[in-house]
Amino acid sequence: MTPDAPKETTPAAEGCACQSGTAVAAPTSRRNFLLQIGIGLNVLAGALISVPILGYVLSSFAKKFPLEWINLGSTSQFPEGTTQLASYENPYRRPWDGEMARIPCWVRHISANDFQVFAINCAHLGCPVRWFSESKLFMCPCHGGAYYENGDHAAGPPPRGLFTYECRVTNGSLEIKGGILPNLGNPGNPTEVAKPA
Amino acid sequence: MIRSRLLPLALCAIIASALVGCDWMPGKPNPANRWKPAASITDPATLFAQNCLACHSIGATTSAAIALNSPTFLAVIPPATLKDTITNGIPGSRMPAFVESKGGSLTAAQIDLLVDFILKNKKPIEGPLPPYAAPLGNAATGQVAFATFCASCHGGTGAGAKAGSIVDPDYLGLVTDQYLRTIVIAGRPELGCPDFRSRVPGRAMTDQDISDVVAWLASNRRNDLGQPLAAPNP
Amino acid sequence: MIANAKKKVTDAALGVFGWIDDRIHVSEIFEHTAGHHIPKSTSSWFYVFGSATLLCLIIQLVTGTLLALAYVPSGAEAYTTLEYLTFEQPLGWYLRGIHYWGSNFMVSIMLIHMTQVYLFGAYKYPREVTWMSGVLLLVITLGLAFTGQVMRFDEDAYWGIGIGAAITGRSPGIGGPLVQMLLGGPIISAETLSRFFTLHVFVLPGSILAIIVLHLRMVLLKGINEWPEPGVEVNRETYDRHYAAIIKREGMPFVPHGIGKDLIAGAIVIVGILVCAAVFGPKGPIGPPDPTQIDANPRPDFFFMWIFAIAALMPDYMETVALLVAPPIVITLLFLLPFLNNTGEKHWSRRPAAVLTVVGLYLSLGLLSWWGITSPWSPAMTAWRADPTPKQFLVGHTPLELQGAIVLQQKQCRNCHAIDGIGGVRGPDLAEVGSRLTAPELARQVIQGGGNMPAYGKNLSPYEVNALVAYMVSLHPTGTTPAQDSAKPSVPPPENSKRQASADPAHGDHG
Numbered sequence: 037m038t039p040d041a042p043k044e045t046t047p048a049a050e051g052c053a054c055q056s057g058t059a060v061a062a063p064t065s066r067r068n069f070l071l072q073i074g075i076g077l078n079v080l081a082g083a084l085i086s087v088p089i090l091g092y093v094l095s096s097f098a099k100k101f102p103l104e105w106i107n108l109g110s111t112s113q114f115p116e117g118t119t120q121l122a123s124y125e126n127p128y129r130r131p132w133d134g135e136m137a138r139i140p141c142w143v144r145h146i147s148a149n150d151f152q153v154f155a156i157n158c159a160h161l162g163c164p165v166r167w168f169s170e171s172k173l174f175m176c177p178c179h180g181g182a183y184y185e186n187g188d189h190a191a192g193p194p195p196r197g198l199f200t201y202e203c204r205v206t207n208g209s210l211e212i213k214g215g216i217l218p219n220l221g222n223p224g225n226p227t228e229v230a231k232p233a
Numbered sequence: 234m235i236r237s238r239l240l241p242l243a244l245c246a247i248i249a250s251a252l253v254g255c256d257w258m259p260g261k262p263n264p265a266n267r268w269k270p271a272a273s274i275t276d277p278a279t280l281f282a283q284n285c286l287a288c289h290s291i292g293a294t295t296s297a298a299i300a301l302n303s304p305t306f307l308a309v310i311p312p313a314t315l316k317d318t319i320t321n322g323i324p325g326s327r328m329p330a331f332v333e334s335k336g337g338s339l340t341a342a343q344i345d346l347l348v349d350f351i352l353k354n355k356k357p358i359e360g361p362l363p364p365y366a367a368p369l370g371n372a373a374t375g376q377v378a379f380a381t382f383c384a385s386c387h388g389g390t391g392a393g394a395k396a397g398s399i400v401d402p403d404y405l406g407l408v409t410d411q412y413l414r415t416i417v418i419a420g421r422p423e424l425g426c427p428d429f430r431s432r433v434p435g436r437a438m439t440d441q442d443i444s445d446v447v448a449w450l451a452s453n454r455r456n457d458l459g460q461p462l463a464a465p466n467p
Numbered sequence: 468m469i470a471n472a473k474k475k476v477t478d479a480a481l482g483v484f485g486w487i488d489d490r491i492h493v494s495e496i497f498e499h500t501a502g503h504h505i506p507k508s509t510s511s512w513f514y515v516f517g518s519a520t521l522l523c524l525i526i527q528l529v530t531g532t533l534l535a536l537a538y539v540p541s542g543a544e545a546y547t548t549l550e551y552l553t554f555e556q557p558l559g560w561y562l563r564g565i566h567y568w569g570s571n572f573m574v575s576i577m578l579i580h581m582t583q584v585y586l587f588g589a590y591k592y593p594r595e596v597t598w599m600s601g602v603l604l605l606v607i608t609l610g611l612a613f614t615g616q617v618m619r620f621d622e623d624a625y626w627g628i629g630i631g632a633a634i635t636g637r638s639p640g641i642g643g644p645l646v647q648m649l650l651g652g653p654i655i656s657a658e659t660l661s662r663f664f665t666l667h668v669f670v671l672p673g674s675i676l677a678i679i680v681l682h683l684r685m686v687l688l689k690g691i692n693e694w695p696e697p698g699v700e701v702n703r704e705t706y707d708r709h710y711a712a713i714i715k716r717e718g719m720p721f722v723p724h725g726i727g728k729d730l731i732a733g734a735i736v737i738v739g740i741l742v743c744a745a746v747f748g749p750k751g752p753i754g755p756p757d758p759t760q761i762d763a764n765p766r767p768d769f770f771f772m773w774i775f776a777i778a779a780l781m782p783d784y785m786e787t788v789a790l791l792v793a794p795p796i797v798i799t800l801l802f803l804l805p806f807l808n809n810t811g812e813k814h815w816s817r818r819p820a821a822v823l824t825v826v827g828l829y830l831s832l833g834l835l836s837w838w839g840i841t842s843p844w845s846p847a848m849t850a851w852r853a854d855p856t857p858k859q860f861l862v863g864h865t866p867l868e869l870q871g872a873i874v875l876q877q878k879q880c881r882n883c884h885a886i887d888g889i890g891g892v893r894g895p896d897l898a899e900v901g902s903r904l905t906a907p908e909l910a911r912q913v914i915q916g917g918g919n920m921p922a923y924g925k926n927l928s929p930y931e932v933n934a935l936v937a938y939m940v941s942l943h944p945t946g947t948t949p950a951q952d953s954a955k956p957s958v959p960p961p962e963n964s965k966r967q968a969s970a971d972p973a974h975g976d977h978g
Contacts (some may be wrong), residue, residue, distance in 0.1 A: 045591065053943070068853040086527055092945050093707030094648070096647050096648050096650075096651050096652060096658075097645070097647060097648040097817040098644065099645050099647070101647070101652065111542070114592070115573055118336065120336060121759075121761065121967045126654050126656065128652055128653055128654065128656070130542070130657050130658065132541045132542055132543045132544075132657045133542045133543060133656050133657045134541070134542045134543025134544070134546075134657070134756075135543075135755060135756065135757040135758075135759075136542050136625070136656055136756055136757070136758065137656070138758065138759050139654060139759075140758055140759045140761060141760055141948060156758065156761060156797060157629060157633070160633070161629075161630045161633040161634065161778055162629035162630055162632060162633035162779070163626055163629065163630065163763075163765050164626065164758070164761040164763055164765075164846060165761075166761055167336070167763075168851075168879050168882075169329070169336050170329055170851075170877050170878055170879060171878040171880075171881065171921075171923065171926055172925070172926040173926070175846050175879075175882065176766045176773075176849065177763070177765070177845055177846070177848055178626075178630075178765055178778075178779075178845065179778055179779035179842075179844055179845065180779070180844040180845050180883075180919075182844055182846075182921050184751075184921065185426075185925075185926075189622065190916070190922070191916070191919045191920055191921045192785060192844070192919065193778070193779060193786065195590035195783050195786070215653055215654070215888070216653040216654060217629070217632055217646065217650065217654045217655060218647050218651060219632055219633050219636025219637075219642065219643070220633070220636045220637050220642060221635070221636035221637065221638060221641070221642015221643040221644075221645065222636065222642065222646065222647075240855065254889040257562075258745040258746070258748075258749050259745070259746050259747075259748075260560070260561075260564055260743075260745050260746050260748025260749075261560055261561075261742060261748060262553050262554065262748055262749065264554050264559050265569075267550070267554065268621075268752070268753050268754045268755070269761060270754075270760070282853060283849060283852065283853050284852045284853070285852070285855055286852075286853055286854070286855050287850070287852050287854050287855055287856075287876045288876050288877070289871055290855065293858070294855035294858075295855065295856065295862070295871035296855060296856065296861070296863045297856055297861055297869045297870075297873045297876065298873050325871045327870075327874060327876075327877040329877065329896065338852070349658050393865065395866070396866075397865020397867065397868065398865060398866070398867065399866055401865070401866070403867055403870075403930045403933040403934055403937070404865075404866050404867040404870055404934070405928045406929075406930035407867075407870045407874075407928075407931065407934055408870065423730055424861060424862055425723075425862070425863075449975045458977075
């Protein structure tokens with residue numbers, strides 16, 4: 037980038053043991069050929085080994101984790117007109133996930149078979165929102181995001197309302213389509229009509 | 234030669250003191266401060282401070298809702314009612330349910346601890362006590378009793394004099410009849426409202442006076458906002 | 468006799484050293500590294516921060532390795548092993564403390580080192596690569612700090628990963644897949660911890676060592692920056708000769724003549740870390756990484772507090788830019804600094820813009836960190852249950868106003884609004900709100916919200932609104948009148964006007 041003109045005068049450069057100033061003999065065509073073969077083979081081998089390595093590392097980038105219907109239990113656990121904490125097991129859990137495998141969510145029973153299920157994660161930066169039934173608000177402890185009972189943005193920095201899960205009632209059980217940490221890049225509910233804040 | 238014998242000894246001493254010494258350094262985490270789930274808190278004073286203190290005092294602070302060290306209140310409220318109130322709240326009033334299963338922050342065991350903690354201040358009170366709950370009495374005689382016991386502060390019509398209005402429709406729209414009864418019985422001594430025995434010196438309110446005054450107060454409840462009343466009855 | 472024996476021993480030692488030196492050329496290596504010549508002017512207390520940072524790294528490597536003896540990077544066990552380290556393993560808490568405080572010291576001393584290098588103009592010709600490798604070292608160190616905070620796998624770590632994922636998810640177009648890659652799956656799981664563990668223990672330490680080799684090699688190749696003199700400008704044509712002349716005139720070997728102050732500073736740093744660890748101990752762990760424990764109140768470690776603050780203070784439309792675009796730009800600018808400003812004056816007294824930049828940067832970082840620590844934007848989540856109302860705000864109030872005071876608690880107003888300094892600080896203190904706003908204004912604010920306050924219209928009954936408004940109107944200092952409507956003549960309001968006014972807005976269809 038800059039037209040540097042370094043002079044070999046730094047103290048470290050002195051005393052370099054290269055008194056054997058004999059020039060390297062001109063490469064024979066055989067050595068040249070071996071060098072070229074060597075480079076070529078290594079490029080090929082490098083390409084070969086990079087396939088499994090990149091495939092391994094990037095697998096989670098490309099892999100699809102389809103959402104799955106998850107049973108939250110009988111609808112009778114959620115009295116009409118209330119919003120309650122529920123939790124479900126991550127469908128993609130590993131045996132060594134420990135307590136991380138249980139994912140919480142907020143279930144709002146509006147009426148009869150009409151439910152809304154919200155992700156615990158604030159739409160701002162993912163902190164756990166808490167429900168206050170007295171003021172009918174969700175509040176976030178991190179940056180003060182607040183949401184109304186129906187998940188709409190009420191105050192604070194979140195760019196949208198709470199993330200929701202697609203939900204349905206089957207045989208008296210509440211089911212949600214889950215299996216993702218909702219984020220702005222993938223809200224995790226294709227049926228949701230996102231409303232701007 | 235002496236030096237070479239002392240050296241290992243000194244080293245041992247240093248290492249030993251490091252090992253022993255570190256454990257009483259102030260930075261050593263105290264196992265007592267180990268994280269515990271909120272449900273495992275068993276100190277009732279802590280539970281009270283974390284859950285009740287904002288609305289109910291217990292002597293050291295003041296509070297907008299009734300003080301839970303009020304001697305008359307503690308004397309009349311049945312422990313079961315106290316427990317039920319903390320557990321399930323009072324629907325339609327501002328008292329929330331505190332039990333976990335209803336979205337509250339306390340376990341049933343913690344509520345038992347709190348009930349004991351509150352009732353610890355209960356002291357025997359001389360003379361007959363009115364029942365905590367009773368049906369409404371007669372509003373007409375209640376007005377007379379009000380004039381006797383309450384008008385000196387709240388005015389003849391209850392609209393306020395030295396103390397504020399007690400018949401404000403907004404106020405009556407917010408409070409239950411049981412709430413009115415509790416205040417008539419226990420008063421708010423710390424805020425200047427005496428209890429049922431001390432309103433007129435030497436003359437305690439009778440059971441009938443209390444029920445009648447509550448009936449008269451309740452009869453003032455109007456619905457001038459065209460809204461369903463918050464909680465006309467307990 | 469004794470003298471003879473002494474000579475024999477000395478000869479033998481020299482013989483052994485001579486043999487080793489003959490085989491592995493120790494003295495030659497020494498001459499080219501630790502023994503390299505430095506300008507006498509750089510044997511200064513201002514030049515000790517680089518070696519002190521390196522010393523911190525060594526402490527981190529040693530204590531980190533030792534912690535790994537007990538730590539299990541498994542989602543199910545990491546927290547248990549942390550508790551074991553902290554409470555049961557002998558001196559485990561102290562090692563954790565040293566590692567924690569070592570990281571604080573490392574980040575801080577590195578920043579001081581960088582500031583010194585910047586103010587002394589050391590990044591200019593011909594030490595561009597030294598500076599750029601240093602910027603890489605800063606980035607890696609911050610990476611180590613963030614991943615290290617995740618190693619302390621408690622609730623803060625869990626939600627910290629969540630915050631990281633939420634920021635990543637804001638990347639346009641590829642946010643979703645990127646989050647998946649960061650987490651090693653669709654949800655925070657054991658694989659996420661393994662990823663951060665791999666970064667913290669293998670990838671980042673390996674990279675930092677490699678780049679330190681480059682960094683030190685550059686120090687040897689291009690020499691240590693001489694003490695800058697005002698008026699002496701760096702010129703690409705003449706600088707190398709200038710520097711060689713300095714070395715020739717006043718050069719001295721770093722070891723043993725230049726290292727004294729570094730050694731003293733190093734000892735101070737070690738003792739500082741030891742004392743901090745002994746006095747303040749390690750951080751956490753707080754609650755387990757259990758997402759169903761929603762009482763969590765996630766906060767980052769000290770060095771990321773300023774980012775936490777930025778995330779709260781940025782307007783909505785600026786946020787993604789501030790979180791995703793600004794950091795790469797800042798890092799790139801830092802990285803390319805030597806090319807933006809390659810020659811000229813080195814001395815700070817001739818570079819006012821540089822001094823102002825440093826002052827501005829530290830003031831902003833300090834202020835943002837302070838904001839992050841106090842988080843005035845966060846609601847006090849338990850204030851509504853726990854914070855009592857001071858006596859002077861209750862005595863002498865009407866029954867309706869007292870009901871309003873209860874409504875104020877019960878509707879969680881207190882989580883954001885303090886009364887006389889007690890309670891949340893997100894919204895204004897309500898101690899004297901009655902002298903600022905009239906009853907209709909208060910009712911409107913409560914019902915419609917606005918100015919970052921939720922609208923409570925649907926969640927309060929008209930009676931509750933009226934009680935609340937009556938209470939707030941009554942909150943004004945004794946002897947003063949409540950706020951007056953400026954459009955009306957300033958006469959004392961008639962007896963019943965307060966009630967009328969407060970009732971009116973609630974007449975709508977809010978219920």
